[in-house]
Amino acid sequence: MPLIDVRLIAPRERHARIFATFEQLPVGGWIDLLSDHEPLPLKAQFQAQWTGQFDWEVMQAGPLEWRTRIGRRPQAKTCCGSCGG
Numbered sequence: 001m002p003l004i005d006v007r008l009i010a011p012r013e014r015h016a017r018i019f020a021t022f023e024q025l026p027v028g029g030w031i032d033l034l035s036d037h038e039p040l041p042l043k044a045q046f047q048a049q050w051t052g053q054f055d056w057e058v059m060q061a062g063p064l065e066w067r068t069r070i071g072r073r074p075q076a077k078t079c080c081g082s083c084g085g
Contacts, residue, residue, distance in 0.1 A: 005034040015042060022046075022054070022070060030071035032059070038066050046070070 006014045055071035
């Protein structure tokens with residue numbers, strides 16, 4: 001699975017590249033991120049855009065490097081409410 005070392009990417013391009021990579025993942029796939037900081041703003045963006053569709057696992061938590069694994073879950077089915085389900 002892909003490893004993205006965000007330290008090698010210009011800051012303004014990082015999130016877009018991570019999102020594009022995530023969108024291409026098959027269900028059950030994952031990407032590993034390597035960063036020099038805890039990627040909390042990125043996690044908030046994932047929660048806003050892909051609620052319930054990803055797993056977030058901290059593999060290494062600083063102090064100099066953070067390694068985070070982001071896995072793709074199946075998209076949740078939405079119910080219109082008419083069936084009571």
